[in-house]
Amino acid sequence: xxxxxxxxxxxxxxxxxxxxxxxxxxxxxxxxxxxxxxxxxxxxxxxxxxxxxxxxxxxxxxxxxxxxxxxxxxxxxxxxxxxxxxxxxxxxxxxxxxxxxxxxxxxxxxxxxxxxxxxxxxxxxxxxxxxxxxxxxxxxxxxxxxxxxxxxxxxxxxxxxxxxxxxxxxxxxxxxxxxxxx
Amino acid sequence: xxxxxxxxxxxxxxxxxxxxxxxxxxxxxxxxxxxxxxxxxxxxxxxxxxxxxxxxxxxxxxxxxxxxxxxxxxxxxxxxxxxxx
Numbered sequence: 586x587x588x589x590x591x592x593x594x595x596x597x598x599x600x601x602x603x604x605x606x607x608x609x610x611x612x613x614x615x616x617x618x619x620x621x622x623x624x625x626x627x628x629x630x631x632x633x634x635x636x637x638x639x640x641x642x643x644x645x646x647x648x649x650x651x652x653x654x655x656x657x658x659x660x661x662x663x664x665x666x667x668x669x670x671x672x673x674x675x676x677x678x679x680x681x682x683x684x685x686x687x688x689x690x691x692x693x694x695x696x697x698x699x700x701x702x703x704x705x706x707x708x709x710x711x712x713x714x715x716x717x718x719x720x721x722x723x724x725x726x727x728x729x730x731x732x733x734x735x736x737x738x739x740x741x742x743x744x745x746x747x748x749x750x751x752x753x754x755x756x757x758x759x760x761x762x763x764x765x766x767x
Numbered sequence: 768x769x770x771x772x773x774x775x776x777x778x779x780x781x782x783x784x785x786x787x788x789x790x791x792x793x794x795x796x797x798x799x800x801x802x803x804x805x806x807x808x809x810x811x812x813x814x815x816x817x818x819x820x821x822x823x824x825x826x827x828x829x830x831x832x833x834x835x836x837x838x839x840x841x842x843x844x845x846x847x848x849x850x851x852x
Contacts, residue, residue: 606789613785618777625776626769634779639788646792705771727769 591656598655601646609649612658613642619728620666626724627670629713637673641666657737663728664738667721674717704763711760719753726750 597615600608617638624637644665652661712720718739725735732750736743781787799807 609792610785610789613788617780617784619773621780622773622776625779626772631775631779634776635781635784638780638784639791642785642788643792643795646789647795702771704768705775708768708772727773 594658595655598649598652598658602650602652602655604650609646612645616659616662617642620662623663623666623724623728624670626712626727627667627717627720628673629709633673637669638666641669644669660730660734660738663725663730667725667738671717671721707761707763711757711762714760715753715756719749719756722746722750722753723757 597608597611601612620641621634621638624641625631625634628634628637641662645662648665652658712723715723722735722739725738730738732743732746735750736746739746741749
């Protein structure tokens with residue numbers, strides 16, 4: 586049986602699919618912080634967060650009428666978010682190949698107040714060492730997606746999700762070094 | 768920690784983000800999509816190709832008619848010469 590919250594969400598999604606702007610706004614308001622957090626974990630760039638989150642939600646508004654299973658809305662939204670971030674990271678990589686930018690132009694330090702603690706900074710540093718696919722996997726788990734949902738989002742089997750998740754956690758552990766542990 | 772990371776990302780959004788997105792989405796709908804750009808480009812290329820083929824065909828027909836007239840004139844001249852001999 587579907588829970589009340591899921592039923593309500595499905596109803597909002599159906600209204601948004603019919604072009605109801607108040608429903609679309611409700612969905613954006615409901616998910617904006619989760620998507621922004623996911624984008625930050627994926628890109629490690631606070632200056633990308635608003636722009637990429639906006640791209641994700643514009644894609645959502647434009648494509649929501651093609652979503653066949655409104656109950657799968659969350660998985661679908663995070664698939665959009667993941668793909669948008671990976672596209673951005675690919676473009677960034679290409680730009681680095683074609684433009685004679687120095688590394689200092691790509692690794693702009695976070696403005697004061699963007700990073701809360703040493704642990705958070707260490708986590709960001711460790712995540713930056715992982716492949717974007719692995720970052721997406723870890724961020725999706727932290728976002729509360731189940732293995733089955735992640736397998737659907739990434740289009741791989743549940744067993745592959747578990748194996749890749751295990752490897753990604755190992756890599757994260759290798760690179761995670763809070764300064765007070767040195 | 769992850770919660771802190773997600774919260775740091777969430778704090779990057781300005782107030783009124785949803786309204787801003789909806790306005791941007793409306794503008795994006797008004798702009799022609801990549802698909803419509805491609806369709807227009809393909810249609811333009813087809814029209815240009817048809818025009819080039821038509822003009823080429825006309826030019827070939829005109830050249831053929833002119834060559835034929837030249838040959839007929841030559842045949843007449845040669846025929847007259849043979850008769851005079």
